[in-house]
Amino acid sequence: MWTAQPEAHSDVPQRRILHCDMDCYYAAVHMRDRPDLRGRPVVVGGSPASRAVVCSASYEARAHGVRSAMPCAQALRRCPQAVFLAPDFPRYKQESALIFAIYRTFTPIVETVSLDEAYLDVTNHLAAHGSASAVAAAIKQRVKSERGLTVSVGVGPSPLVAKIASDYGKPDGLTIVPPARVASFLSPLPVRRLPGIGPATERRLRDLGLDRIGELAAAAPELLFARLGRYGLVLKELAAGVDDRALTTHWEVKSLSAETTFDRDLRDPRRLRAELAELCHEVCRRLTANRVRACGVTVKIRYGDFETITRSCTFASPTRLPARLIWATADLLRGTEAGARPVRLLGVGAQRLSRSGIAQRELFAEAFRMAGGSPSPGAPDGVVAATADLTSALDLPQTVDAQ
C-alpha cells in the first residue's frame, strides 16, 4: 500500500493526485432518479430526428456501440430500443455541486475539469485516512452512499497518471498506481491513451513503430524530434509518466461565449438577427454573473457548407449592455455573406474581459433598455433602420434593429 510516509530519497514529497471521473454521468443521474430506466440503454442528447449529438450514454447503450458525440440519429440506428432523454443541465450542475462538496471535505485543492471530472491533490491531506488509496476509497464510498452515483477514481503521482488510471478501471473503478509502478502500468497501454494524442499523432507514431506507451517512452529522442519536433520530446516525457503540472483551483474567466446550431440552415436575415440578439442576451447574462465587462465581441458564423468564419470588433468602453452587443454584432453580421448563404451555426463571444468595476454611463439609458428588449425570439425588431443602395442593382440586406 502506498502510504503517507515521505520518500527517503527526495526532498520534495511525491505528489498524490486523484482523478475522479463520474461514470456516464448525465445518464447515471437520470437512471438514479428514475428506477424504471435502470438496466435499460439510456441516451442523453437531443431528438434522433434532429441534428443533435449524444451527450452521454449508459453502459447498456454503449454495449450497442453508442458513443458520446455520435449523432443521435446514428445512435437510434445502432440501438433502436434506447430511451432518448433531453439533457437537463441545471440538474447536472446542482448534482455536481453536491459531489464536488464531498471532494472538498478531503482536500481544498480541487481542479474542476467539467461537471463530472475533477483532479484532487491530497499530498498534504492524508492525516485522516493515512493513505491516498484510503482517501480514494472513502470518496467513492461517500459519493455512492450520499449521492447514489458511482465514480471511477485513479490515483497516481501526477495528474497524467491519475487520469489514465481512472479510465483504466471504469466503471466504478479504483486504480492505484504508486510511483514505483508507473512505468509498468503505462508501458503496455496503447499510445492513444495519453492525453493529447489523437488519431493524427497516433498514425505518425505508428509509422515509427510506436504502438505502446512503453515503446514511446523508450524511443530515441532524436527520432521523435526529427519526426514530431519539440512536441515529440514532450510526448516522451508524458509517456514516462512525468507531469509536473500543478492543479489549478481557480479559473479566471478570459472569454465568454454562446452559440447555437439551427435545426435547419437559416437564410432569413431577420431570423438571423433575432438569433444573434438572443445569443447577445445570453452572453450578457454570463458577463453579469461573472461581474465582468467585454472590451470586444466576436461573431462566429458557420455556413451551410461548414465553412466557418469569425468577425470581431472592439468597444469604445467595456460593456455588458445587451444593446451594445446586439448593435455591434448586427454590424459585423452585415459584413458577412450570412443570408446570401445559408447559416448552420451562429455564435457570439465576449473578449478581453474587464474586471475594473468602472462602467461608462449611458446617455440614452431608457432608449437602450428598449433596444435590449426582452429575450424572446424575434422580438428585437422594433424600428427598422435601413440604407438602401445608390445603385439599385445592389439590394444588400441592410435592415437592423434600432431603438
Added chain:
Amino acid sequence: MNVTIPVGSFRRAVQLAQNLVDKKSTMPVLQNLLLETSGSSLVVRAMDSQMGTEIRVPCEVIAPGGVTISGKRLSDVLKVLGDGALRMAVGDDLSLVLSYEAGRYRLFGYSPEVFPPLVQVASGTTFPVRKSALQELIARTEYAVARQDGAFTMQGTLVEIAGTAITMIGTDGHRLALSTTELEDTGTKTSCIIPIKAIGQLRTMLTETGDEIRIGVSATQASFEGEDILFVTRLLEGEYPPYKGVIPRGTQHRLEIEKEQLVAGIRRVSALSADRAPQIKLMWGSDRMALRCEDIELGEAEDSVPAVYAGMEMTMLMNASYVLDALSGCRSERVELIMEGPEQPCLCRAVGDETYLGIVMPLELEQGEETYSGDYDYD
C-alpha cells in the same frame, strides 16, 4: 473621346475619386472610374454602394465621349507624369491611350454605359452654405459619432435644417456634440442622418472646392455640390436617439473655467495613466476644480485649476479623452460646465457661445465588487 488635359488638376481629381472606391466592393464595375466629357470639361465619377462623386476638370475637348477605366491603374500612371498637358483618347476597342511628351500608355477599359449613373437631388430643394461654416460643423461633431458599437442611426451625423439654421449632432451614446450655424433663409425644414464614412469623405472633398456649397436633401439621399465637385450619399434611415432630452436645461451646477488651463490640467494628471482613455476624477469646489488620476499599478496624480463655482461640492469620474474632445469644440478662452448632478450628463460650452455644445456622461463606479483570492491555506 479625345481630350487634352493638364496633368496636375486631373491627377488630383482621380486621386480624390479613387479615395471613395471600395476595394472590397461586391460589384466589380465600382472598382473603376468613369471618365466622361461634359461641355468643355472631363468629369471623373466614382461610386461605392453608399456614396458617389463627380469631379469636373476643365480641359480641351477635341471629341466627346467616355470610358470606364481602372482607377488604380490610371492613378499609378498619373503619379509618374510631370505637370504638363496630357492627351487622352479612347480607341474603338475601348482602350484609353494616354500620350505625354514622348511617352504613350494604353489602358484597357470598358464601355461608359456599364458604369451606374449618379442620381442627383432635384435642384429645387437645394440651398447654399459657406464652405467654412460646413467645415466647422463637421469639425465640432465628427468626433462624437459612434463607430461599430453604436446603434445603427448613431453611426451617422444628424443634420437638422430649420429655416435660417443648420445643426449637426453626433453621439455614440456616451457623449454628444452639437454644432449650429446661421444660414440665409433656406425655406426648408428637414432632417437627415449622414453615414459617418460619408462625413469623412465630404470633409476631404471640401478641401478641394470653392467657398459656396449647395446642399440638397431628399428622402433617401443628400448631395453637396461645390465648384467642380458633386458628392452624393445615401442617408441612414431610422430614428435618431432622442438627443434633446439629454441636454441639461438648468444651471444649478455651473462652473466657469479657463479652457486652456483645464485642458493642460487634464493632460498633466492623465499622463500618469497608461490607459488610452484615462479615468480622471473631477472635484468641483468653490474656487477651483481639483483633478485626480489613480492607477492601481502606477500610482496617483493630483492637480487643480482655478474656477468660479457657487454650487455644492461634487465629484465625478470621467473618461479624460471624452472631456478633451468636448472641450476641443469650444472656441473661446473661458468655458462653462453645467450638470444637474454628479451622475447626470455634463455639458461643456464656450461662455457666451450658443453655436456649440459637447456633452459627456460620467463613469459609474460599481459598488460592492468582490475581489477573489486564488490562494488556499494548505495546512
